[in-house]
Amino acid sequence: MSGQLENRTLTAEWLRQNHELYTAATNHSFIKSIRDGTIDVNNFKHWMEQDYHFVRELVRFVASVLQKVPRNAPEHDLDVILGGLTALESEITWFRKEANFWQIFLERVTLLQPNKDYCEFLKELEREDTPYAAAVTAFWLIELVYCASFMSCLEEDAKTPYELVSTVKRWGSPEFHQYTLSLKKLADKALENASDAEQKQAQKIFVRILELELKFWDMAGFVLG
Numbered sequence: 001m002s003g004q005l006e007n008r009t010l011t012a013e014w015l016r017q018n019h020e021l022y023t024a025a026t027n028h029s030f031i032k033s034i035r036d037g038t039i040d041v042n043n044f045k046h047w048m049e050q051d052y053h054f055v056r057e058l059v060r061f062v063a064s065v066l067q068k069v070p071r072n073a074p075e076h077d078l079d080v081i082l083g084g085l086t087a088l089e090s091e092i093t094w095f096r097k098e099a100n101f102w103q104i105f106l107e108r109v110t111l112l113q114p115n116k117d118y119c120e121f122l123k124e125l126e127r128e129d130t131p132y133a134a135a136v137t138a139f140w141l142i143e144l145v146y147c148a149s150f151m152s153c154l155e156e157d158a159k160t161p162y163e164l165v166s167t168v169k170r171w172g173s174p175e176f177h178q179y180t181l182s183l184k185k186l187a188d189k190a191l192e193n194a195s196d197a198e199q200k201q202a203q204k205i206f207v208r209i210l211e212l213e214l215k216f217w218d219m220a221g222f223v224l225g
């Protein structure tokens with residue numbers, strides 16, 4: 001019964017409608033190569049240098065979501081977004097530490113086109129004319145793609161290399177999963193209260209995020225030379 005109710009939410013419906021794209025974004029060959037231990041370390045380093053810069057733009061986006069939380073929302077709603085924002089601070093510290101370990105020079109990275117495109121899209125979402133419902137739905141989905149992807153690398157039969165365990169735990173842990181469920185609740189509540197036009201806008205953004213996540217993995221798993 002509760003399962004049925006859950007599946008009637010807009011986020012669940014959109015996941016069903018876009019099942020193929022969602023699966024492509026969460027079962028990418030890059031992630032599979034981590035899971036089966038065959039990953040080329042250069043691909044991993046390549047992903048990390050690009051992702052660090054993406055996350056810096058993500059901070060600005062999450063700050064914009066925080067500002068859009070309705071003042072009459074329960075205190076808990078703001079706390080969830082604030083928790084997401086503070087987690088990004090330790091994430092940035094973690095990226096720098098990892099970069100040091102892998103001998104990556106983060107300040108020398110050239111942003112590749114798929115990363116630039118994604119960051120540009122985040123900037124659009126940061127604008128005032130992107131309603132809270134669309135923004136919080138986007139935020140949930142951005143986190144969900146990483147969670148669902150990296151969770152698979154922690155399954156019992158996964159052969160994730162030891163050096164990558166801290167990475168996959170960052171996004172694939174049960175705690176991170178719980179956090180994505182909290183975001184999903186915020187998204188569904190906001191979407192329920194949104195106008196038809198706002199729901200349509202959020203749905204478009206939903207599809208765009210999945211496309212951008214997929215292209216981000218494609219970029220990461222491909223190293224020239």
Ligand SMILES: Cc1ncc(CNC=O)c(N)n1
Binds near residue numbers: 051055142143146216
């Ligand atoms: C491209 C991309 N999508 C989602 C995430 C996960 N959120 C925060 O770290 C990420 N790091 N990078």
